[in-house]
Amino acid sequence: MSQSDADGTPARTCVSCGINISGTNAAKFPCPDCGHQIYRDANCRKQSTLYECPRCGFTGP
Incomplete structure (x- = not known):
């Protein structure tokens, strides 16, 4: 099961480095x-x- 925010929506993370991108x-x-x-x-x-x-x-730049 994936991480989620307090409101129950899935946490969005950068596919390259893995940081949480919410609000960025x-x-x-x-x-x-x-x-x-x-x-x-x-x-x-x-x-x-x-x-x-x-x-x-698929890999990309």
Whole structure:
């Protein structure tokens, strides 16, 4: 079972570094291959840190 906030919504974490992105300047986009929702924090986006989709394994910059 995944982490959740006090209100019962799932915690959103950066797929690259794993930090909680709630209330931050983060990006949300569908995986180009399977459409799974991906979240990335501003720092990982700025540094072009690689990410991997947890559902299909697609990797991107």
